[in-house]
Amino acid sequence: MIRRLAVVGLGLLGGSVAKAARAHGVAAEIAGVGRDPARIDAARRDGTVDVVTTDLAATLRDADLVVLATPVRTLGRLLEDVARAVGPETIVTDVGSTKAALVAVAGRLARTYPLRFVGSHPMAGSEQSGYAHARADLFHGATVIVTPTETSVPAAVKTVTAFWEALGATRVLALDPDTHDRAVAAISHLPHLAAFALVDAVERLEPGAFDVAARGFRDTTRIAASDATMWEEIFLANRDALAAGLDAFRAALADLEHLITAGDSAGLRTALARIKARREALR
Amino acid sequence: MIRRLAVVGLGLLGGSVAKAARAHGVAAEIAGVGRDPARIDAARRDGTVDVVTTDLAATLRDADLVVLATPVRTLGRLLEDVARAVGPETIVTDVGSTKAALVAVAGRLARTYPLRFVGSHPMAGSEQSGYAHARADLFHGATVIVTPTETSVPAAVKTVTAFWEALGATRVLALDPDTHDRAVAAISHLPHLAAFALVDAVERLEPGAFDVAARGFRDTTRIAASDATMWEEIFLANRDALAAGLDAFRAALADLEHLITAGDSAGLRTALARIKARREALR
Numbered sequence: 296m297i298r299r300l301a302v303v304g305l306g307l308l309g310g311s312v313a314k315a316a317r318a319h320g321v322a323a324e325i326a327g328v329g330r331d332p333a334r335i336d337a338a339r340r341d342g343t344v345d346v347v348t349t350d351l352a353a354t355l356r357d358a359d360l361v362v363l364a365t366p367v368r369t370l371g372r373l374l375e376d377v378a379r380a381v382g383p384e385t386i387v388t389d390v391g392s393t394k395a396a397l398v399a400v401a402g403r404l405a406r407t408y409p410l411r412f413v414g415s416h417p418m419a420g421s422e423q424s425g426y427a428h429a430r431a432d433l434f435h436g437a438t439v440i441v442t443p444t445e446t447s448v449p450a451a452v453k454t455v456t457a458f459w460e461a462l463g464a465t466r467v468l469a470l471d472p473d474t475h476d477r478a479v480a481a482i483s484h485l486p487h488l489a490a491f492a493l494v495d496a497v498e499r500l501e502p503g504a505f506d507v508a509a510r511g512f513r514d515t516t517r518i519a520a521s522d523a524t525m526w527e528e529i530f531l532a533n534r535d536a537l538a539a540g541l542d543a544f545r546a547a548l549a550d551l552e553h554l555i556t557a558g559d560s561a562g563l564r565t566a567l568a569r570i571k572a573r574r575e576a577l578r
Numbered sequence: 579m580i581r582r583l584a585v586v587g588l589g590l591l592g593g594s595v596a597k598a599a600r601a602h603g604v605a606a607e608i609a610g611v612g613r614d615p616a617r618i619d620a621a622r623r624d625g626t627v628d629v630v631t632t633d634l635a636a637t638l639r640d641a642d643l644v645v646l647a648t649p650v651r652t653l654g655r656l657l658e659d660v661a662r663a664v665g666p667e668t669i670v671t672d673v674g675s676t677k678a679a680l681v682a683v684a685g686r687l688a689r690t691y692p693l694r695f696v697g698s699h700p701m702a703g704s705e706q707s708g709y710a711h712a713r714a715d716l717f718h719g720a721t722v723i724v725t726p727t728e729t730s731v732p733a734a735v736k737t738v739t740a741f742w743e744a745l746g747a748t749r750v751l752a753l754d755p756d757t758h759d760r761a762v763a764a765i766s767h768l769p770h771l772a773a774f775a776l777v778d779a780v781e782r783l784e785p786g787a788f789d790v791a792a793r794g795f796r797d798t799t800r801i802a803a804s805d806a807t808m809w810e811e812i813f814l815a816n817r818d819a820l821a822a823g824l825d826a827f828r829a830a831l832a833d834l835e836h837l838i839t840a841g842d843s844a845g846l847r848t849a850l851a852r853i854k855a856r857r858e859a860l861r
Binding site for chain 1: 723761768786787793805823830831860
């Protein structure tokens, strides 16, 4: 049982963390920290958090667990402020989509401050954003990746893992930060980029075709309605792993196109059947 | 009211046409035509069709409307047999995903035979295939594209249009066959190819990442579980329009990648916001 949970940033993910923590009775007190009092006040009014504050330092001093849920671009700088504010027993995690850079910042800060940080990335989200879309069940059945390193405090890894399980995650998986970044480049960032490019390709090619879009196109491009600022930051933050993902994607596309151009029915059927089997294994 | 409806091929689409026609009382009698008696017999046993037969010529002679629902690759040859079998009042349509080649065959056959053909493409489907997945409501709310030409008989266009409306389609849209093929290359065939390539890219790059796939990846690649033979045939049948679609897709991807590589936050944010707005307009 956590006495005081502080959630910094109450957008879709931070709001859902607070709502899920409240719903599961995970913390005696939940504090919401944000920059815009008007915006975070919604979480106090609906009972999701007990206090809302813009005073990071005062709130974090007494927290057992701090969850950073601000945009990816801001996490490094925020973590510096957090490191200065927290007490020696406070455990800190985040919900950011990339991990290597932030974990490196945490490692550096831990040499100076008593920072007990473990990175987290809940594999749950939505093309929607903002507190209005936050849901207590967002993490229900989800996989959460945590990214401890050799210098992580074991008790912190244990607490963060137990926290996600308490919020409804089915599985909490530990990956090193670089492996995490490569994996999410492939399974999340590349599909988002491809979805954006697909919508743009139709716009360039045959805008009238939007008019006859069926379920296939809608599902394939649902995530192209995701928040532009959030994805700009994620794509830039993980650009190296994403570039490798794009190379593999282009190679896969080129191989299929080659079979099509060559009119190689049997080869194309074999390739598609292999991919279909791989996709079906996911269900 | 149609006296006799004949559906040739009782897979997902043909089966759904027959089930929807039955559910909406569109035809007094429904005949199912197929090559494999054991397979088509399921449609007789469950009351979807009144008769099942492997004798194309005998069944089509007395039909008011014939719907061809066999694989794309087989439609040209099938239409030759159909042209020889039908009476002068029989109207023929199909459900194929490409139209220019088939409509050209129909135009050629119509010089010799009394063939009243109008191409159709219901923009509805599923990654599943086969009669077991056929549904009476598959066309409910769907858009159907019909592809009449200058030589089409107006009564045939009217009958085919009314037929799809009776089966639940919200909108029946007439496009010329080439425009149709370009539109579906962009809005359907390209997204299918991209979905197959995405799954393959993850397999090549980071197979372990499948293990942390969330809803975004599942939705984006749902259609990569589609029937391999069906999509091999569609990709090959529409290869020219698909090649143009791939060019536009590669250009859209390259433009986004360029902004990412350059670290151009503002430019990337603007591009993503523009695409997001386009995608949201689809809802």
